[in-house]
Amino acid sequence: MKRYQKLALVGVVAFLEWAAPAQAARLCERWQQAYSGDDATGTNVMGLWMFRDTRDGSAQGRNATLQGAVIAPGGKFGPCLESFRGYPIEDKRHAAVIPNSPGLTPPGAFTLELWIQPKPEIDGYPEAFLVDKKYVAHTDYQLVLGAADATGQRRLSMRLGFGQDSETYVSSPALYATNEWCHIAFTYDGAGTGSFYRNGAALGGATRPGRAGVAPGPHPLSIGDRIGSLYHGFPGFITQVRICRGVLEFRPASVTYESDRNVFVRMEPAPALAFSVVNRQRAPLNGASVVFALDGAELQRVSLPALASGQSHRIEVPFDTSLRPGEYAVQARLEMGGEMPGAGEETFPVTLTARKPPRMPVVMWGIYGAANVIKELPRLKEIGFTHCLGFGADMGAIYDAGKPAAPDKPENVAAVKRMLNTALANDLGVLASLSPGRWAAESRTELRRIGKNGKPPDGKPSLCAAAPELRPFCFNVGASVAQAYGKFPAWQAALLHTEVRDGADVCYHAHDRAACRQATGQDYPVETPGKRGVDYTQLKDFPADRVIPDDHPLLRFLAWYWQEGDGWNRLNTELHRGLKSTGRPDPWTFHDPAVRVASVYGSGGQVDVISQWTYSYPDPIRIGLATDELLAMARGAAHPQRVMKMTQIIWYRSQTAPLAKGDEVRKGARSPWEDTEPDAAFLTIAPMHLREAFWTKLARPVQGIMYHGWGSLVPDTGESAYRYTHPQTRHELRRLIKAVVEPLGPTLLQVPDRPADVAFLESFASQMFARRGTYGWGNGWAGDAYQALLWARLQPEIVFDETVARGGLDRFRILVMMDCDVLTARVVSRVRAFQQAGGIVVADERLCPAITADVVIPSYTRTRKADQDRTALMAKAAELRAALGDRYQPYSDSSTPDVVTRCRAYGSTDYLFAVNDRREFGDYVGQHGLVMENGLPTEATLSLARPRGHVYDLAAGRELEPIPGRSPLQIRREFGPGEGCVLMVTAAAIAGVRIEAPRQAVAGQSIPCGISVVDADGQPLNAVVPLQVEISDPAGAEAEWSGFHGARDGRLQLHLAIAPNDRPGLWRIHARELASGRAAAAYFRVEPPAKPPPR
Secondary structure: OOOEEEOOEOOOOEEEOOOOOHHHOOOEOOOOOOOOOHHHHOOOEEEEEOOOOOOOOOOOOOOOEEEEOEEEEEEOOEEEEEEOOOOOOOOOOOEEEEOOOHHHOOOOOEEEEEEEEEOHHHOOOOOEEEEEOOOOOOOOEEEEEOOOOOOOOEOEEEEEEOOOOEEEEEOOOEOOOOOOOEEEEEEEOOOOEEEEEEOOEEEEEEEOOOOOOOOOOOOOEEEOOOOOOOOOOOOEEEEEEEEEEOOOEOOOEEEEEOOOOOEEEOOOOOOEEEEEEEEOOOOOEOOOEEEEEEOOEEEEEEEOOOEOOOOEEEEEEEEOOOOOOEEEEEEEEEEOOOOOOEEEEEEEEEEEEOOOOOOOOEEEEEEOOHHHHHHHHHHHHHHOOOEEEEEOOOHHHHHHHOOOOOOOOHHHHHHHHHHHHHHHHOOOEEEEEEOHHHHHHHHOHHHEOOOOOOOOOOOOOOEOOOOOOHHHHHHHHHHHHHHHHOOOOOEEEEEEOOOOHHHOOOOOOHHHHHHHHHHHOOOOOOOOOEOOEOEHHHOOOOOOOOEEOOOOHHHHHHHHHHHHHOOHHHHHHHHHHHHOOOOOOOOEEEEOOOOOOOOOOOOOOOOOEEOOEEOOOOOHHHHHHHHHHHHHHHHOOOOOOEEOEEEEOEEEHHHHOOOOOOOOOOOOOOOHHHHHOOOOOEEEOOHHHHHHHHHHHHOOOOOOEEEEOHHHHOOOOOOOOEOOOOOHHHHHHHHHHHHHHHHHHHHHOOOOEOOOOEEEEEOHHHHHHHOOOOOOOOOHHHHHHHHHHHHOOOOOEEEEHHHHHHHOOOOOOEEEEOOOOOEEHHHHHHHHHHHHOOOEEEEOOOOOOOOOOOEEOOOOOOOOOHHHHHHHHHHHHHHHHHHHHHHOOOOEEEOOOOEEEEEEEEOOEEEEEEEEOOEEOOOOOHHHOOOOOEEOOEEEEEEEOOOOOEEEEOOOOEEEOOOOOOOOEEEEEEEOOOOEEEEEEEOOOOOEEEEEOOOEEEOOOEEEEEEEEEOOOOOEOOOEEEEEEEEEOOOOOEOOOOEEEEEEOOEEEEEEEOOOOOOOEEEEEEEEEOOOOOEEEEEEEEEOOOOOOOO
16 A cells, blocks of 8 residues: 655645745856855865866865866866766776865765756766776765656765765755756755755765764765776866865755654655745845646645745645545745746655554663664564654753743754654654663762761762652653654654662651641651561560551551652652643653562552563573562552563573673573673573563563563664673564464553452562562562472462452452562461451461461472572472362462463463473573573373363464363363463354454445454353454555454454555455364455545
């Protein structure tokens, strides 16, 4: 459906005039006459050669020497330079040569211009060099007139050298008639944008993001020919060659595209395309008009009012976003009276992107910087990322303003806007990264946290995030970003205050104490602890049963600190509010690492999404713990929150392949990367770990997945810390995204968790009084015990003290209480009631004495020997399953602990995930004994506690036969190394796909399209079924809403908005459900509109 065409301009053209002062507009150079005065000798002129003789007409004294070229009479302004053909006629130089000088290399923006008159000998001649200071080096500049095409037109090429490489800018084609003088110019802004002009009219150009000034080189300046062989002299005449600093203007009047955006989403509210017409002459402009055209046919003629020199006139043109998606071109032709009846035509690209089905976000956490996003965009899209972090804000400027302000310098804001346009055209969402609190900690000493002594602590600056003036500041940062970029659909999210709470602790400002008194009714405790609490064994008269009152002063103080006292949750809320302040509802905010905190609700404040990163070593299924902690935190949020989960692409070398001797002595040969990257501190995650971690987090109801460590995922990023040590990881991630996330993501986004009947208590009281807790790292016995529960296939749900106190434990059958040394009275009461009702308590030897466990599993301490630790923890899992015996059977199970199961459900349909965790040491890092990085194949019998069902392997797209005669339902399946699967188990079999749509439509009309996945009775399935929908026009071009969908309750309803310029004829709708591959097709005929649309 995508094609390049002229723009359809519809509706009424609105006129809004604004007068800019004359000095605001750069006026046209006097290029039609011989330069004199400041035009010849001004400070910006680097060189001027008229070729009346060989002298430099500027004040620089850079005279030329003739080498094969001659001074000829009868030029544009008197005598001129005549050059001649070179190779293949004769390989000889025909040039005027100026010795090399630093002053011939412009330091930034520059302009090169000259007059040329081709001789008849140019016919049939290949490219001709006009100006050359580059030759074959990556330095300086080189202007070439290309060979004629079949129509006789030629293109100008300007090649610029930047030191390590070069860029080529190419003009639009034009005729260069023999024996006619033609003025040509090239301008470069010193930041990547190059533009061509011919006889005062624009002739195309390009922007290459990330470029700066050209690099100086060793060569002389050659005019009329190339510096060296093979020589390609210009067969013609040259005069008034001028090089100047800065971007000069050659148009007597210009039409400029003023809108920030040139990429739009189809059917978004019709935008107005803003243009300005500027009189760049040094005299008034009268009787001019602008013609907007479509395919060369006049659509609208706008008569301009009289414009003084430098004055502007603004025109707004509505753009019809109901046109079909594609690349369009706005043509604006300026017509002037007098000596220049036609001042040229400007062409402005505008892109209309198709609306897409909902998709699961796949976020690359790094990248950073507008130029870098554009540079890496092809690789991001090739791997399958849907989003990346891309820009920030100037916190200092916003702080100083004291109100919402421009989020950065004008040139940086403009660069971000250009990047957002490019990202939208390439279907990439971009995230802002905003940490005003981190900036304040580093830049505002008066806002830093203080200790009991009234002084800031030593070490890294730590913010008092509860300082009252920080709240409006954070709001202003969010509002500044929203106001600047809110109308850009590619800006889709913002990361708020990443990794800031690690350095936080109790602060002793007067406002902190006052906030504590207001929230808790008490002042700081006499012996105020740090945020990690106290050791109960050091407290005088601590209760022997280790049960504390719910209003224990230390407990109330620490709960206040973690929920609101340190201030960070409130700052996130204010930043979130600022980002939402413009009324745009769809950008989502997220905070990470959201569970690197104590186990109390509220982490992240009111952000939309909470996330956490996890390193996959030593066991990749450990990512499940942090994900389940996020889900627990989100369940208790005061406002609805979603969960996304990040896998670290990087591995710490110290934890996987350390250089130190000791327990990590190598057990095998060195891996090749250890020789090529001997000083690497961070390496690439092993691909099988990536695969297993991927399936582990996808088994949970996450609303997106994230990755961090771009430099370890792809080569040649310029990063120094993150090393690219495993090239297969990139390809494995791409495979998983393309094979699983893209087709199944829209479905999995809609499938909730199955209610759990096993609870795992993360006790805040024990964290604060016994120094327990995983704090998002998954370390310690509690983290290992949770991992053992996964090997035991118990599918636990994490609960906090608040969960138990508020809602009790009635919905659970098992409560696991590891590292629960100290409990509150209310939790003890709830647990006892749970046991009295028949619930089973599983605990370790550390359990609070007030509770008697039904099953005791002694704690285990890791040895840093990966194989031995895995064996020991799997033995704990087997011990637990044996102790439970017939008292409890999990809903989903596996015949081997190597295959970890987890079940989600929608209606009567189960979604059974299974992940193969069978592993061995490899030769990537395994020789160090810390990580078993290689997966092994296995097979398992999977079971669900339901009598029957129809089983579909969604990733494989096929139906599986359950083992006959078995109840509960059992399925035999083979697994590749690290492989996972998701099996959809339905009550009724899929019998077919049904499509309902009208048979006729008119271009410009919207029609309904209903797709159903049905059973044998023709009823839609009680499931969310993955669908692939293809909608194609008569030429086979893909139309809007084609792609992957999730059919909730077996139904998908689409509204197909046929564009007024869509192709008439027979259209096709094809739908295939991805569970078993059944498909259907339907056709409808599109009739052209009564009035022919723009093409």
